Amino acid sequence: MSATTIRILEELMRSGGFRSGEELSSVLGSTRSAVWKHIRLLRQDGYDIEAVTGRGYRLTATPGYPDAIETGRFLQTSVLGQRIEHHRSVMSTNAQARKLAREGAPEGLVVTADAQTGGRGRMQRVWHSPPGVNLYFSIVLRPPVPPRVVPQIPLLAAAALHTALASVAGGVELRIKWPNDLLAGGRKLCGILCEMESEADMTHVVIVGIGVNVNLRALPPEIETVATSLLLETGREFSRPELLASILNAFEPLYRRWLEVQDLSPVFDYLEEYSWLRGKQVEVDQYGRRLKGVAAGISPTGELLLDMPDGSQTMVSSGETHLIPDNERT
């Protein structure tokens, strides 16, 4: 969208009612036929704009893209999301954010997409990313911390996501599944893919990629038993820009406090309270090694604590966790 098209859109949003072609053209310093051209572009982009002879143009509905204009109205942050680069379709928001970060993008830049053609979760798994319904975004962070504390960031983001989603979808039982998922009723609602580039002892950039299943009505068969969406859980639709802003609003203060302490104390109790794994028998795949035990909680630096069958306790710093079905328990 060109800067002029965005100006027109902002004018229509600001006014709420009708703006005449003459007013719009004088604001932009362009002709009325140029204004008409931009109105057509906005309509092509999904904005419903009424045109009434003698009254002018009125915005009646937006496509609800999580872009800078629509999200900006709900943002209360000072850094996160102050710049948003929105794409109608992108391979993956994480890949795009990495690219921009390498070109020098500042902390707080957020890349959003209406659809992802190659969305990925952890372990290079596909993240189902159809257009128009979900939230796919990536935050560029440049924390002045050693890389060893960066694995705490997904848990920090999970706490922010939980806070934001709980406030809009009250009644849904949301749980945080160590180390990087949010579940509703035991099914995946959000995933977090945190990537970093660093020197051995200095973090250059962290990309926090987040996918939230928002208004998805139907799940592909291969994930319908394991995934869900806010709409499927609540029966109603949610505004993606508003949701994005809520998440960023929740994340920024947590991130700031975390930068000071560099441990999970700002969210520790929260993570424990809403833990999905706590008290359950789990199996962890860790670089080919399999550990079975009962999830006892997390350490202050984000490791999963496992009570082992022999009575000892093990700290697990990474890996994929699975619940052990009752009939497979030892």
Add this chain to the structure above:
Amino acid sequence: MSATTIRILEELMRSGGFRSGEELSSVLGSTRSAVWKHIRLLRQDGYDIEAVTGRGYRLTATPGYPDAIETGRFLQTSVLGQRIEHHRSVMSTNAQARKLAREGAPEGLVVTADAQTGGRGRMQRVWHSPPGVNLYFSIVLRPPVPPRVVPQIPLLAAAALHTALASVAGGVELRIKWPNDLLAGGRKLCGILCEMESEADMTHVVIVGIGVNVNLRALPPEIETVATSLLLETGREFSRPELLASILNAFEPLYRRWLEVQDLSPVFDYLEEYSWLRGKQVEVDQYGRRLKGVAAGISPTGELLLDMPDGSQTMVSSGETHLIPDNERT
């Protein structure tokens, strides 16, 4: 260099003596004038090739580039350096290795350069990288380890560098300066710049960049009091390909053992024996915080141990260390 040019060079290297134009053209399945064209390309590249009517061609001197052909003759590794991409000039070997890694380059790929136009050390500092004299290379590693153990790799590489250099430059007092330099007589001889890309709990790629001042005769004024070269220390020249192979030969077995234990035990005693800082008063800049103390050694996971003035001991996981001059000691 084209594959055919490399074949010609290999033929000349293998034979040691003269190979007739006829022999070379039959080996390559090409015409004698094509052979002549490749000979001219090799000469342009710095290879001295004698041409004697009736006898053919003979390689009398090579430019000593640390490329696949010249380095390969000295390699005893099975992975590291089995593929070498050599550049006459590149911005930085680390940047090129990162690029190749993103395109899927396998573990062990080594990028070398005769010169770097934008060579960098840690903290984005310039690494003086003139052509023809030094060794600049980057190793692509894909260790199946969590990112938190990756900061040990520069120390592992430092031990390998020390071993390799000590074996060729006996008599020079080489010391390892935590966390990433090799010093000779207190001056910088090698630097290590280790970069990684990872998920929060899974390492995708580690680039180990190494610069060795080899045959450098004159140092620029801004670094002449703090840097040195093997030639300046020993008075003799060294073969860069042979040196590169020695370093890779030393590194591979250490790296393999490290992958099994994921701590510094394979090189711990070595690092302590050749530590430059041990017992000295040092100041560490750590993300803007300054710590002063006496370097007491390193931990099994590579942190610097500092004996503090109040009798306590602190572990420093990252930062820049400086010796405190005698007249500034407290």
